[in-house]
Structure formats: C-alpha cells, structure tokens
Amino acid sequence: xxxxxxxxxxxxxxxxxxxxxxxxxxxxxxxxxxxxxxxxxxxxxxxxxxxxxxxxxxxxxxxxxxxxxxxxxxxxxxxxxxxxxxxxxxxxxxxxxxxxxxxxxxxxxxxxxxxxxxxxxxxxxxxxxxxxxxxxxxxxxxxxxxxxxxxxxxxxxxxxxxxxxxxxxxxxxxxxxxxxxxxxxxxxxxx
Numbered sequence: 001x002x003x004x005x006x007x008x009x010x011x012x013x014x015x016x017x018x019x020x021x022x023x024x025x026x027x028x029x030x031x032x033x034x035x036x037x038x039x040x041x042x043x044x045x046x047x048x049x050x051x052x053x054x055x056x057x058x059x060x061x062x063x064x065x066x067x068x069x070x071x072x073x074x075x076x077x078x079x080x081x082x083x084x085x086x087x088x089x090x091x092x093x094x095x096x097x098x099x100x101x102x103x104x105x106x107x108x109x110x111x112x113x114x115x116x117x118x119x120x121x122x123x124x125x126x127x128x129x130x131x132x133x134x135x136x137x138x139x140x141x142x143x144x145x146x147x148x149x150x151x152x153x154x155x156x157x158x159x160x161x162x163x164x165x166x167x168x169x170x171x172x173x174x175x176x177x178x179x180x181x182x183x184x185x186x187x188x189x190x191x
Contacts, residue, residue, distance in 0.1 A: 060189050062099035066115050070185060080104040086118035088167060088174060089131035093118040098176070110157070114165065115186050116176040125169045132167070145170040149180055 062081040063071050074080075079101050086096025096118020102111060120128070129148055133139055136151035146169040155164030159179025166180040170188075177183045 060097050060117060062097065062101075062115070065097060065099060065117055065187060065189075066185050067187060074101050078104055086116050086174075086176070088118075088120075088128040088176075089135070091124065091128055091131075093120060093124075093174075095119050096174075112178070113182065114176060114178040115182070117186060117188060118174050119172060120169070120174045121172070125174060128167075128174070129169060144168060147180060 062083050081099045081101045084098040084100065086093040086098045096116060098116040099114065101113045129139060129146060132148045136154065137148050138151065140147040147166055148169065149166040150164035152162065158164050159181045161181060163180035165176065165178055166183060168175045168183050173188060175183055175186050175188065177186065
C-alpha cells in the first residue's frame with residue numbers, strides 16, 4: 001500500500017491553528033478528523049449613553065447638582081446638606097452654589113462631602129488659580145479643564161487617588177469637590 005505524503009495534513013492542521021490563534025480561541029480538537037465548523041461573527045454594539053439632564057444655571061440646588069440616586073442614598077443614610085456661597089480662595093461667587101453634605105445627627109463630624117458649581121469669567125478664573133497656586137495648591141492642565149487641588153503635604157483627607165479638595169476650571173465655569181474623583185458626580189448646569 002503506498003504511503004500518502006503528510007504535507008497536506010500538516011498544512012491543514014497548521015492553518016487551523018493559525019486561524020484559531022487569530023480568532024483568540026483555542027484550536028479545535030483534531031480527534032474527529034473533520035474540519036471545525038465556522039461560527040457566525042459576534043455582533044458588537046456600542047451602548048448608547050443615557051442622556052444627562054440639563055439644569056438651568058439659575059435653578060441650581062444642592063439636590064439637582066448631583067444625581068438623584070446620590071441624593072437618595074445620602075437621605076437614607078441620614079445625611080442632609082448645608083448650602084453656602086461658592087468660594088475660590090478669597091473670592092465669593094454669588095451666582096454659584098456650595099453644598100456640604102454630612103450626617104445630620106453629628107454636626108461636628110468631619111465626614112462630609114462637598115459639591116459646588118459656579119459660573120466664572122476667564123479673567124477671574126485665572127486670578128483664582130493664581131491665588132490658589134500661591135497658597136501651595138497644585139495645578140494640572142487636562143482636556144477637561146484645569147484642575148487645582150490642595151497641597152498634598154497639608155491635606156487632611158484624600159480620595160483614592162491621593163487628591164484632596166479639588167477645583168475644576170472649565171470654559172466659563174468652575175466646580176469643586178472634596179476629592180478629584182468626586183468631581184465626576186457633579187451634573188454641571190447647562191451641559
């Protein structure tokens with residue numbers, strides 16, 4: 001009986017292994033002797049982000065500056081807020097809002113969360129950033145705007161990334177929170 005050359009079989013096994021490697025899957029078992037059955041491509045879709053509600057700057061409150069789910073969670077924990085004038089250094093911005101959330105049963109607690117927003121003209125924003133930098137705050141430029149955060153050597157409380165109270169200066173506005181990562185919670189008015 002004549003022997004068949006192994007080259008076609010080796011080529012077939014090699015192509016199966018190469019294709020399986022390209023697909024990110026394990027090579028099929030060759031015990032059955034039949035070639036693998038191709039699978040249909042997996043359909044991928046990009047999830048559509050939920051629309052972010054816009055808030056009229058004139059009607060900003062401590063309860064609509066952050067998501068309703070966060071307000072609800074604070075309420076269930078017995079937390080309430082104290083509303084104040086927005087401050088950047090020595091500047092008070094009357095059209096802004098500064099919200100300090102904390103345990104209503106323990107007013108002396110230092111376990112609070114701060115969320116604030118204010119409209120801010122570019123000239124005043126530059127002055128505020130300079131004033132904070134003069135006090136040892138650290139400036140970081142980014143695609144989102146300019147972050148200015150507490151001096152890491154003197155901060156009392158830090159977020160998971162090591163940031164203390166942080167301002168984010170954008171085009172005509174400024175936000176503040178008790179940590180840089182918490183700025184993401186703020187639902188900026190008019191956005």
